[in-house]
Amino acid sequence: MLCELEEPWTQFLEFAQQKCSSAEFQNWLAPIKLLSFDEKEVTLEVPNIFVREYFLDNFKEVLTNFIPSDSNGESSIQFVIAEPEKKKAPTPLPSTPTTAKQQTNPYLIALNQQYTFENYIEGPSNQFVKSAAFGVASRPGKSYNPLFIHGGVGLGKTHLLHGIGHFIKGHKKKCRVHCITTEAFINDLVDHLKNKSVDRMKRFYRNLDILLVDDIQFLQSRLNFEEEFCNTFEALINSNKQIVITSDKPPSQLKLSERMIARMEWGLVAHVGMPDLETRVAIIQHKARQKNLELSYDIAFYIAERIHNNVRQLEGAINRLSAFSRLMDAELNEDMVRSILSELFQPPSQKKLSVDSILKSVASVFEVRVSDLKGDSRLKEIALARQVAMYLSKEMISDSLMKLASSFGGKTHSTLLHAWKKISKELQSNEILQRQIEITKRNLEA
8 A cells, every 4th residue: 555655655655855956965865765655654664863954944835735734734744754774793804904095984074175375366355364364373272263254245254264274284294174064064974974973084083183164054954963063062162272253144144043153153153355456467367377267457358347246256257268378379368358258248347435425425424524423422413424435335345454544543443443343243243233234225226
């Protein structure tokens, strides 16, 4: 009878297989066993509660199309946690030594050989975070711990992460360094749960000297995995072991527990901004030299003006040009570049903003004078407007903090950074301030 009724379950698995990656399917759905299936209820056997939660979180809404539902329209599923298997003692094979490959953690990321500090092009938008990363690499566990690096896609976060790993491996050879993506950490934990070897995984992570974690945003909405990561995090921090984390958002904007956010804000939170025009030109020329591609300054400038979202797109452009030049044995000119890269070119950047234009817009919205914003008045309404102007300057202009701060009557970069942090935090809950800043931005874009 089960064979006849399990057809809907097979159909569901086929549907799910199309919706997720093969690794995800093998880790989460393949281990689930169908125990019973009738018109009223389905019973599934899962290896652990993590698999059950993943199953319900990702497929609860579509399950009603495949399996019975109750009067409320909810899928009628019973879960049974599988009993731990009793492992038989393995019979040792004579003269079969364990290879180094078998001992290697399968989720260890090989550091990208191009991602070193020497190959990282500095500019106003990333000078601070590069210095912070180098400080951590020089004195792991003693400078900023944890170091939290955040910024948009393709701006060099992973480059800095791997740069730290390379520097430590080269200068502190006895240090145990582990670089891993958040997704790989989750898969690592799932595998150890399946093999009933979580304690071994805990020992591995807690004995590290430096843990480098990429893309922590993938830990969002995964409470059980977040808890294990947080425990590992605290164990390492309490032992003065260095942790570096990257993310596409700052900790305060991640959908993680307050405990986890507080832990990540313990050390230094550093932002990687969009590279300015001059930095993009330098990046293009550097990437071209790596490819042995002859590229004039004028052509590099031409490309930098038209590709301005992230470094990864610049690298893709150089790869295209390099391939064309090599295959066609042709010397590149502007017309060729326009033809080859037309798909990558973006609309021209908006007119360049200045601190003066931001000051005028803020003064208009908050009904204060520009001279007040540049002055030292501590009146509540003026101080708030000044902090908003500093916040917008850092967010919208890629100049150095020191240069931006000097436009506010000679203020220091630490004053500007304090204002940016304060307004960033206030924006999370202050709807009036959110509207005021939206109006200010619209005025600037008009």
